[in-house]
Structure formats: C-alpha cells, structure tokens
C-alpha cells in the first residue's frame with residue numbers, strides 16, 4: 158500500500174519518498190513536525206504554562222496541589238532541556254506536545270489538567286510573542302551599544318576632515334564625527350521602531366483558547382500580567398490569528414539591516430587600497446589564501462549581505478499570511494523559521510557592526526588629502542563672493558566655475574592658486590579668499606544646526622551622551 162502511492166521509474170525504483178519508509182503516515186509526520194525548530198520556544202512555553210496553571214489554581218479550576226506538581230514538573234523539564242537530557246520526540250510534533258507529554262509522564266493526571274481552558278492555538282501565539290518580544294528588547298540594547306560606539310568615534314573625530322560625497326563624487330568637506338553621527342541618528346530611529354513595535358505587540362493571546370474563548374472562569378488579566386503583557390488581547394479570533402506583530406518586527410529588522418548594509422558598504426569602500434580612509438584590525442578582517450598582501454573586510458561584507466535573508470524572511474511570512482481566513486490555519490506554523498533566521502542574522506550583524514565601529518581607526522592624513530582634492534571648496538569660494546561682494550549666487554557660481562577651470566588647467570588645488578590669477582576672473586577678490594579655501598575652513602564654517610562643523614559635532618556628541626546616560 159505504501160509503495161503504491163509513490164511514483165516509480167521505469168525500472169520500478171521509487172522516485173521520491175525513500176526517506177519515508179512507513180508511507181503516508183511518515184509523510185504526514187514529516188510535513189507536520191515542527192519540533193526541530195520550535196524547541197527554541199521552550200523557555201517561553203514553560204513560562205506560559207506556569208502562568209496558566211497559577212491562574213487555574215487561583216480561579217479554583219485546578220487544585221493548589223496540582224498547580225504545585227505542574228510547577229515542579231515544568232522546572233524539571235526546563236532543567237532537562239538545559240542540560241540536553243530531554244527526550245525530544247518527533248511523534249509528538251511540536252514543543253507544546255513534547256513538554257505536555259513529558260509532564261504527564263512525570264506527574265500523571267495533574268499534567269493532564271494543565272491544558273484546561275487553553276489550546277495550542279493561543280499557546281503558540283503566546284510563546285511566539287514572548288520570543289519576539291525578548292528579541293526586540295535585545296535589539297534595543299544592541300543598538301544602544303552600537304550608537305555608543307558611533308558617538309565615541311564622533312567625539313574623537315569631531316575635527317577629522319574627510320570628503321563628503323554625493324553620487325560618490327567628492328562634494329564638500331565634512332567631519333568624520335559628523336558622518337558617524339549620521340548613522341547614530343539612523344540607528345536611533347531603528348531602536349525607536351523596535352520599541353514602538355514592542356508597545357503594540359505587548360498584549361496576551363493566552364486564554365483565547367482554540368478561537369472562541371472558553372466556558373471556564375479564567376482570568377486573562379492575571380496571566381497577561383504574569384507574563385509581562387500590558388493587557389489581554391480583546392478578541393479571541395484575532396488573538397490566535399494575528400501575526401502582524403512578527404511582520405512588523407521583521408519590517409523594522411529589514412530597515413535596520415538596510416542601515417547596517419549602508420555602513421558596511423562604506424567600510425568596504427573605506428578600507429580599500431584606493432581609499433584607505435580607515436583601518437580595521439585583524440579582529441574584523443581576513444587574509445587571502447593566495448594573495449599575501451590582502452586584508453579583506455569580510456565581516457563588513459557579511460553584515461552587508463544579511464539584509465538579503467532578513468528581507469527574504471519578511472517576504473516569506475507576508476506571503477504565508479496573505480489570504481489566510483480566520484482563525485488559526487496550520488500555514489501559520491511556517492511563521493517561526495523565517496523570524497528565527499532573520500533575528501539570528503540581525504543579532505550577529507548588530508554585534509559585528511558595533512565591534513567594527515569601535516575597532517576602526519581613521520587615517521587622518523588620507524582623509525584630509527582626499528578632502529582637499531576635486532575642488533571640494535568651490536562652494537565656499539562662491540559663498541565668499543556672495544557674502545563679501547554681494548554677488549547674486551548664480552553669478553558667483555559662474556565665476557567660481559571659471560576659477561575651478563583655471564585650477565584644473567594649472568593642476569592646482571583652489572587654495573594653491575595665485576591671487577593675481579583669480580583676479581583675472583573677478584578683480585574684486587582679495588587675500589581674504591584664502592581663509593575659506595581649505596577643507597578645514599570649509600567644514601568649520603558650516604555651523605548651521607545639524608551642520609558638519611567641529612563645534613556642531615561636539616554639541617551633538619554632548620546631546621547624545623546625555624540621551625545615552627538616561
């Protein structure tokens with residue numbers, strides 16, 4: 158019977174199903190089983206069961222003795238899982254049934270009473286929420302560490318001059334500290350997104366039971382409070398069906414990973430032989446097996462790539478959830494793996510990035526040299542013409558263009574041009590022009606709020622340190 162349903166080749170060999178010796182039953186188990194991945198929820202499952210049994214006892218639905226036996230059994234199970242002796246069983250499908258069956262083995266009938274007034278549908282929704290919530294908190298802490306590293310670099314490099322780019326072409330001189338603080342702002346928004354997501358998701362599905370609630374006199378406020386939720390979810394159908402908390406967390410993770418990839422890309426560019434803007438230590442680079450001179454920024458490249466799988470997880474789960482009718486469908490068992498994978502990737506990416514930012518040493522000479530190249534102070538020249546000679550900006554732009562062309566022809570930077578030569582283009586230019594033509598002068602003049610001047614960067618560092626201390 159088993160072999161009948163397996164397609165056979167012309168030689169009578171089965172084309173698939175070699176693994177599933179026992180036929181349809183084994184196939185059902187293979188597609189149904191989730192214990193290989195949802196065992197990650199063990200801690201949350203035990204916490205949920207303790208809260209639920211406490212509540213059942215408080216409401217007089219089970220006895221205090223049964224509750225105590227349940228707690229003792231769950232503690233033993235937690236210890237078995239921690240020390241690797243727990244007898245995981247694929248036949249028992251998932252984490253919930255594995256733990257419940259083990260509990261019954263240990264404490265008998267009392268174990269069978271734990272599932273009163275609850276279903277695996279609200280149980281898994283609760284466990285998964287708790288797991289995601291823990292990770293949102295973790296990302297918040299990791300982002301704080303990363304921001305601290307960026308602010309430290311900014312403090313040390315408030316007046317380290319570097320080229321600022323648009324279109325990856327040298328545009329105007331900026332400070333390295335300013336560049337670091339741009340990322341601090343981005344990662345702070347990521348942190349706020351995770352915190353915001355946490356606030357919205359922090360409601361308890363427990364007690365929604367299979368989908369409709371339960372006739373037992375349960376106290377959902379009590380279990381919600383015990384598990385650190387702000388309140389129980391208000392609609393039992395929604396409670397077991399909702400996975401938008403995971404989608405929202407993955408969206409925030411995707412945006413955060415995008416930011417990580419942008420900084421990674423800059424690290425890759427900056428460490429190249431062509432740029433040499435920063436140096437990373439051996440802690441975050443690898444050698445080449447064939448080219449002895451190489452020092453590859455592998456960590457940055459891998460962080461740059463993580464956004465691929467994280468955004469892939471968001472796409473995967475979005476498509477799983479699309480078009481699902483209320484309430485629970487088994488499709489939703491496919492919610493966990495993408496989130497587990499994406500969050501592992503983000504955790505690693507955030508840790509590696511915080512390490513790289515703390516590790517990197519800017520090459521000040523190279524940065525200053527590059528900052529002065531490509532006529533990066535041309536805008537300063539035009540601004541001087543406007544401010545000193547009251548020239549309309551469009552005319553100043555034109556005059557500056559002619560002076561840049563002259564410098565290009567002479568193979569000189571703007572601050573190395575002779576005054577007499579500049580005066581052939583605009584006779585009213587004076588010696589004073591040289592005070593704005595160096596990259597440092599250019600950056601230092603940009604004192605508008607949020608600007609790149611060292612004085613502004615120092616102010617921002619102070620503001621950041623104040624915020625981080627809270």
Ligand code: ARG
Pocket residue numbers: 191195251277278281485487489490491
């Ligand atoms: N392993 C299942 C999941 O992850 C638990 C819920 C099962 N519920 C059910 N009615 N079969 O979604």
